[in-house]
Amino acid sequence: MAKLSGKIAWVTGAGSGIGESAALMLAEEGAEIVLTGRRREPLESVAARIAAAGGKAHVQPGDLMVSAQVAAIGDWIKANLGRLDVMVANAGLNIVQRDWSNLTFEGVDTVIHGNLSSAFYSVITALPMMRAQKDGVIIVTASMAGRWISGLSGATYTAAKHGVVAMCHTVNMQECVNGIRCSAVLPGEVATPILDKRPVPITPEERAQMAQADDLGDLIRYIACLPKHVVINEVMMCPTWNRGYVAALRRNG
Numbered sequence: 001m002a003k004l005s006g007k008i009a010w011v012t013g014a015g016s017g018i019g020e021s022a023a024l025m026l027a028e029e030g031a032e033i034v035l036t037g038r039r040r041e042p043l044e045s046v047a048a049r050i051a052a053a054g055g056k057a058h059v060q061p062g063d064l065m066v067s068a069q070v071a072a073i074g075d076w077i078k079a080n081l082g083r084l085d086v087m088v089a090n091a092g093l094n095i096v097q098r099d100w101s102n103l104t105f106e107g108v109d110t111v112i113h114g115n116l117s118s119a120f121y122s123v124i125t126a127l128p129m130m131r132a133q134k135d136g137v138i139i140v141t142a143s144m145a146g147r148w149i150s151g152l153s154g155a156t157y158t159a160a161k162h163g164v165v166a167m168c169h170t171v172n173m174q175e176c177v178n179g180i181r182c183s184a185v186l187p188g189e190v191a192t193p194i195l196d197k198r199p200v201p202i203t204p205e206e207r208a209q210m211a212q213a214d215d216l217g218d219l220i221r222y223i224a225c226l227p228k229h230v231v232i233n234e235v236m237m238c239p240t241w242n243r244g245y246v247a248a249l250r251r252n253g
């Protein structure tokens with residue numbers, strides 16, 4: 001029996017990677033999905049796959065770095081679907097020039113707005129609909145870089161994702177009385193298109209050993225289906241072959 005029948009789920013970054021997988025899996029659970037990303041084409045393709053499997057999806061493209069565009073999608077959801085049960089604030093990005101030796105003002109703005117402001121705009125937009133229902137699940141894709149500091153992800157991405165994790169905990173602190181739950185999902189390395197921006201290219205063999213988008217999609221589905229009286233505040237999912245650990249083992253002997 002589908003656990004999300006009659007529910008509306010809004011997934012950002014839904015055209016590729018983790019968001020694509022989450023959208024397909026939430027649709028499998030019976031939710032009607034709103035798909036957001038900047039490019040319309042990949043969203044249309046995900047919507048077609050959901051429709052082909054008997055589900056329902058709505059393409060609502062927008063740039064989440066622009067608050068007015070986020071608000072407009074929220075208005076569309078309220079006017080056309082009347083409610084919002086699950087918000088998957090998953091969109092995020094990184095840049096190639098991510099170290100202090102090559103960081104630019106523009107790069108800082110892109111990464112901070114693309115990961116942190118965008119998550120805030122999404123949550124601010126979702127909350128009034130969820131408060132009115134006294135019910136709602138917010139799942140935010142942060143990162144392992146939001147809990148630990150490493151050289152790999154870059155200065156601004158690490159700072160932004162730390163902010164995202166902190167944001168999620170404050171949502172629970174203030175909105176728990178309204179039946180709203182917020183989960184910070186912290187992936188390690190996942191084989192998705194975001195890795196194409198790594199300064200050191202990643203081989204197909206390395207990608208095969210990483211977590212896959214469907215591993216995270218399945219986790220997001222699990223969180224979205226939890227009963228209303230519990231929340232997973234924070235969860236981390238990493239590849240077993242954790243390249244950071246493996247490198248440390250090799251260094252140490």
Ligand SMILES: NC(=O)c1ccc[n+]([C@@H]2O[C@H](COP(=O)([O-])OP(=O)(O)OC[C@H]3O[C@@H](n4cnc5c(N)ncnc54)[C@H](OP(=O)(O)O)[C@@H]3O)[C@@H](O)[C@H]2O)c1
Pocket residue numbers: 012013014015016017018019036037038039040062063064065090091092093114118141142143144186187188189190191192193194195
């Ligand atoms: N893959 C990993 O190793 C890893 C690890 C930890 C955390 N994460 C996080 O996981 C999330 C999903 O990333 P992914 O790995 O699935 O990579 P991905 O395939 O590159 O997905 C990111 C998605 O976000 C969308 N997006 C980016 N900026 C946007 C904006 N300003 N407005 C609207 N949509 C935007 C992109 O679509 P458009 O380009 O069409 O806008 C894209 O579909 C991100 O938050 C990322 O930081 C990934």
